[in-house]
Amino acid sequence: MLKLIHMTDLHLTGNGELHFGHDTHETTRLALEHARTHFADASFLVITGDLANWGELTAYRKLEQLLRGFPLPIYLMIGNHDNRENFLTVFGDRHRFDAPFVQYWSDHGPYRLLFLDTQTAGTAGGAFGAYRLDWLDRRLSESPKPVLMFMHHHPTPTGAFAMDAKGVADWDAFHKILACHRGKIRHIFHGHCHTDMQGHVEGISFTGLRSMGSQVFPDLSTEMVSRWEGAPHYAVALVGDRSLVTHPQDFTYAGNVHTHARGQFADFARNCAQRGVNVPESDPEPVEIAS
Template structure:
């Protein structure tokens, strides 16, 4: 089974750029690349920051574009989004408490999107209401379960980013721990960097994003660091005994070379490319 993860698409008013990149054009390029190379994917999940300023027109254009995607698309909310505006365009995303989260079936298990949005802050939030909802979904799910959310639940060790991580990570941890045995993987975004690790024993990963890229400046104390690294999305291959996640840098413009054969008999000092 294969899933596609896009994150931090940051749609803007047409013509506006971020870091001299056009997020609308880059999202279109990401979709076209993914659908061309991974048409066998079972679903697409976009893990937040759908709009750069939480503007309704961005969500209207996104909804119209997603109607043409030939597989289901599931959305998370990010800190750049506006929950009330998002739900005015995508009312089907709301759970019974008005949070942007839901559960969707997969051929192997289920996916769950988690709302980590909070008003007037870039940091991630979780609350007792969301915790009770998530605990109920996890209790009912037979597994395997794949979680999707925007904010990173583990510190990066980069001070400015750690100030806007998931602030209620302890509550999230208490909610997930009783069900950790059935949770296969957690996918997040937010950081604009390729990340991997574990949270409560649950492996997690994040790709760079479909527009602007970050940089891991561990000496930073006040501001974020950016770079001109290629735009990307993630391809998750879900197997019986594990998960493999690739970050596809579709924005890379360099050469792709043939380097040699995996057949050991073909390894030769004269023919292997180095």
């Protein structure tokens, strides 16, 4: 079983400026330390964009320092907040980018990993355009392996106006490619929305995560952006031959975690009986209904 770590939306700043009151540098440091401590057996870490909040070169230098010595392979991506030139100045030799775009692929064991570039000029939303869509279609067509896909923007409309106003302009064309390859794509991991998100598009499951800074409350009743004081998290995904499960990690939680031996069913039945509740010892027989 493949184990991977997914983080997103670090929103690091070059001068320590807070992100809606949140110290994203410290939060990212804590997340990386938690992952290092608890999931050093994972295969790799992916960070799906918005690495920097304003795209400063110094923010990417800070990220480089934070990642130094991390024990796993790390795959980096850009989001709408990132600056391509400054990102590539620091991380341009890190992956085999399909220049000038920050998109690339890597085969990892039985899986092909696809890292998409959805940033587009002049908007906080995303787009692929003809070249990137063709690149995606070719990478999917040529791979004999099942694919795990990573992108910054959410892969389909969510029903939340403020989120979808910053969505992907050519979703329909993207979805057509997904439909052609749905049997090969195991899952899509994304960021951008700053909220927990699960769903499927063209029969392909996807998950999105909270950020390392401010969190978005998915209020479907307003066109305004709604923020709340939700805790940051990252996720650990377990990918099996016929299953995929993601586990959010609330790494800033400071309360107690209580552990106890797993209860036995006989104890449950006895406790129910003491309260006058009968626990059946066999399943009910099906009842035939006359037509």
